[in-house]
Amino acid sequence: MVLTVTVKERVWSATFVIGGSAMLNLSGKTAFIFGVASEDSIAWAICKMLAESGVTLYLGYQKRFRSRIFQLKDKLPQIAGFYPLDVANDATTKEFYDAFSAENPGKKADIMIHAIGFAPRTCFDRPILFVEDQDINTAMTISANSLQRCLKFGLPYLNPNSSTITLTYAASNRYVPSYGIMSMAKAALECWTRELACHLGPEGHRVNAISSGPIRTIAASGIPGFENILDHVEQNAPLRRNVNQDDVAGATLWLASPLSSGVTGQCIYVDAGYSITMVPETIMNN
Numbered sequence: 001m002v003l004t005v006t007v008k009e010r011v012w013s014a015t016f017v018i019g020g021s022a023m024l025n026l027s028g029k030t031a032f033i034f035g036v037a038s039e040d041s042i043a044w045a046i047c048k049m050l051a052e053s054g055v056t057l058y059l060g061y062q063k064r065f066r067s068r069i070f071q072l073k074d075k076l077p078q079i080a081g082f083y084p085l086d087v088a089n090d091a092t093t094k095e096f097y098d099a100f101s102a103e104n105p106g107k108k109a110d111i112m113i114h115a116i117g118f119a120p121r122t123c124f125d126r127p128i129l130f131v132e133d134q135d136i137n138t139a140m141t142i143s144a145n146s147l148q149r150c151l152k153f154g155l156p157y158l159n160p161n162s163s164t165i166t167l168t169y170a171a172s173n174r175y176v177p178s179y180g181i182m183s184m185a186k187a188a189l190e191c192w193t194r195e196l197a198c199h200l201g202p203e204g205h206r207v208n209a210i211s212s213g214p215i216r217t218i219a220a221s222g223i224p225g226f227e228n229i230l231d232h233v234e235q236n237a238p239l240r241r242n243v244n245q246d247d248v249a250g251a252t253l254w255l256a257s258p259l260s261s262g263v264t265g266q267c268i269y270v271d272a273g274y275s276i277t278m279v280p281e282t283i284m285n286n
């Protein structure tokens, strides 16, 4: 079925496959994707869904995942380039854009996916009262402030009306045991999302966050008690299941597309509804 949508005099054609995955036609669009480390990465599911929709992809990868990225790139012909990216500082962030522009003079992207998170081990191992400044700063720099850094250096390579999507977690505004310093980082990331949306909005650029429910990935494997969180969500979320990478990728596709043209600065929950609950359903079992 083909759905035609008119948004501010622009007509976009969206093709929906009934009974299969729902797809939008974004042919001719280009995306920067930051945060693929493995086939389990949420960013990899986003790559696959954007690619199916016709988007050309340029990946920024951490050097320690280089060999995995090399294997993965052959699985998606829509990956047109991949360059090292370390958001720890300005120089190693700029490195990505320098390499991209050297190989693709004049080319710009329409979509930026920021799916980056990291906190040193001590942020999870110690009570938050005793985590050292430098480890807190690392978590904040990589997991929150890097959104600003990616956009600061990326702006010259973004087309008008671009859409940036970052990934966050509900511990930003409610207590989750063991998430610790990352809760502060996610709160800051959501604040960056609003601030950057306001700063870039007058030029037509949009910036949004998706708050994902828990999903097994490399980053999640470092969170103590993660399997218990998955069990708890499955039993208590309104949909009685956990979300997966494709659930998040679907919402990302919508935010990347003109169907969400009036949406910016928002945090959209893709969590099987868990965030609307307060008293867990499981109390009824006692």
Ligand code: NAD
Pocket (backbone or CB within 6 Å): 034, 035, 036, 037, 038, 040, 041, 042, 043, 061, 062, 065, 085, 086, 087, 088, 114, 115, 116, 117, 118, 142, 167, 168, 169, 211, 212, 213, 214, 215, 216, 217, 218, 219, 220
């Ligand atoms: P992942 O481990 O697959 O992805 C994390 C990515 O961050 C990796 O690709 C890694 O290379 C990248 N990264 C870390 N430090 C970096 C640096 N200095 N420079 C550049 N890249 C760096 O795990 P994921 O779960 O797919 O995580 C993606 C995002 O989704 C993260 O922001 C994470 O906090 C968020 N998120 C995950 C969950 C979950 O349960 N998995 C839930 C909510 C939000």
